[in-house]
Amino acid sequence: MSTSVSNAFKDIQLENEELKVVEDIFSEGTYKKGETILHVNEKVYYQYYVVKGCLRTFFMDAKGKEHTIQFAIHDWWISDYIGYFSESESVLAIECITDAIVLKVAKNDLDNIYEKVPKIEHFFRKKLERSTVRFQKRILNNLVLSAKERYHLFLQTYPNIEQQIKNYHLASYLGITTESLSRIRKEVS
Template sequence: MKASLPVPVPFDEIFHGIDLSEEEKNLITEKIELISVDKDDILFKQGDIINHQYYVYDGCLRTYHIDENGKEHTLQFAIKHWWISDYIAYFGDNKAVLNTECIKKAQLFKISKENFEAIYKFSPKIEHLFRRKLEKALVRHEKRILANLTNTAKERYLAFLNKYPDIEKHIKNYHIASYLGITTESLSRVRKDIAKSH
């Protein structure tokens, strides 16, 4: 993981939906940092102190938990335009319970909790924007929990493909299986079933 060459902050991407003043843009530029993460790098791991959120400018990352038996449980893939962190630790002031690895070389905009708070204090409309983002994220999270409880493996896999188009070429089968909560063997059967139906 290393600092990257400066690029202009993509305000229209990160703060989509609001018009920013020059003062707001200048403050954001002061508070945000661009980093480059290589494939297989670990952005953070279980037990780390989490004080940052990351906006994916390009690339792909995976967030997962390792249980006491050593089994991996994938919670999220973060692709372009997504935010990623261990939000249990970030909002709860606890140590990380998740790991995040880079599975396709990425450039990330990194911002600390303190710097986010400074931006919110300066600009209530930015705080409002991110509150709305959190509300939508909570809805998506609860829909996924419900889908995992009620949908078949095939339905969950099709929803995964819809949510993450073109991601399969960058990730391993066991990553997908752990995200869906199934074995790699079950994933293979689901793919064969879909292929037959087409």
């Protein structure tokens, strides 16, 4: 796991003692394709770093329609951050699109490590800032871009995963029907 933790924090210089403290709070999980690692209405204890694989968060509306919020591939972080930061039950589910290996960290452990390794708090603050920017850009793009433009943006953001995900996952992420997605793909090719 040391290599995985080192990779998760490759953007910061950790001393050996600091790395050991960080390694002690992260645990590794292995999940199979199709497995749900967080169900709606469960208490959210962890956020996950994707070592290998592809995961997605999604929301199910009152009519039973799925809305994919995020895909997470190698070197991305994922959770139901509403539940994670508010220490409440999840409103999102997390599903493995492929077999996956993740590192997971509980919020209370992460809060404790901020005291011991301040570099980690800085790292997560910067990560949260970048994530907030990405989510706001996504909201704005969904409001102003055409479905075709959103599809092109998806291909730029998530290169090489289109073949790994189901059409309805991608369509729900883009906010369109699977028929519209098929039409856009035909226009593009």
